Amino acid sequence: GDSVTQMEGPVTLSEEAFLTINCTYTATGYPSLFWYVQYPGEGLQLLLKATKADDKGSNKGFEATYRKETTSFHLEKGSVQVSDSAVYFCAAYSGGSNYKLTFGKGTLLTVNP
Amino acid sequence: EAGVAQSPRYKIIEKRQSVAFWCNPISGHATLYWYQQILGQGPKLLIQFQNNGVVDDSQLPKDRFSAERLKGVDSTLKIQPAKLEDSAVYLCASTPGGTANSPLHFGNGTRLTVT
Numbered sequence: 379g380d381s382v383t384q385m386e387g388p389v390t391l392s393e394e395a396f397l398t399i400n401c402t403y404t405a406t407g408y409p410s411l412f413w414y415v416q417y418p419g420e421g422l423q424l425l426l427k428a429t430k431a432d433d434k435g436s437n438k439g440f441e442a443t444y445r446k447e448t449t450s451f452h453l454e455k456g457s458v459q460v461s462d463s464a465v466y467f468c469a470a471y472s473g474g475s476n477y478k479l480t481f482g483k484g485t486l487l488t489v490n491p
Numbered sequence: 492e493a494g495v496a497q498s499p500r501y502k503i504i505e506k507r508q509s510v511a512f513w514c515n516p517i518s519g520h521a522t523l524y525w526y527q528q529i530l531g532q533g534p535k536l537l538i539q540f541q542n543n544g545v546v547d548d549s550q551l552p553k554d555r556f557s558a559e560r561l562k563g564v565d566s567t568l569k570i571q572p573a574k575l576e577d578s579a580v581y582l583c584a585s586t587p588g589g590t591a592n593s594p595l596h597f598g599n600g601t602r603l604t605v606t
Binding site for chain 1: 582593
């Protein structure tokens with residue numbers, strides 16, 4: 379089955395620092411790829427997505443590019459804010475007739491002022 | 492549009508007791524999922540429904556967990572009897588379903604503590 383591996387956390391950064399959270403996947407075929415974010419006390423929210431190779435998903439200053447050759451979907455942001463503190467999950471979505479989402483373990487990001 | 496609704500928000504029970512969670516998906520969403528999220532881990536799929544039929548329950552511990560989706564709308568997930576290792580957040584998600592371009596919409600989850 380599909381699997382997703384993302385970098386271990388926690389990650390602690392100062393405000394305005396550059397963020398990278400690595401994510402690689404193993405899947406049959408070419409899955410759609412997603413980043414979800416979970417703010418403290420809240421549910422999972424879709425942050426961005428990419429559905430085919432070389433697509434770039436972006437939202438709220440975050441970006442990730444679907445790299446088929448390296449089976450990666452790394453999350454980046456040029457200047458993080460305190461409000462970005464959350465847990466970030468990389469996920470792969472595939473399955474033929476019954477799509478399902480497979481998650482990585484999550485990366486806790488803490489941004490200090 | 493209204494989001495995925497789940498209840499209760501929190502539940503504390505003793506081991507060997509039973510518990511049930513309820514989910515109301517977004518209107519019109521044919522596919523419904525239940526995920527288990529243990530602290531420090533990513534969500535793990537327990538069961539997937541398409542309308543009122545089960546399409547994947549390969550990771551559901553069927554000796555103690557059961558789920559149903561009557562009339563293809565609301566769903567309930569039950570644990571009987573509960574074990575300590577069932578302490579987790581139980582997430583319900585829905586999607587119109589069927590394509591790679593329809594991401595899942597998640598509820599806020601039910602946090603279960605088994606003592």
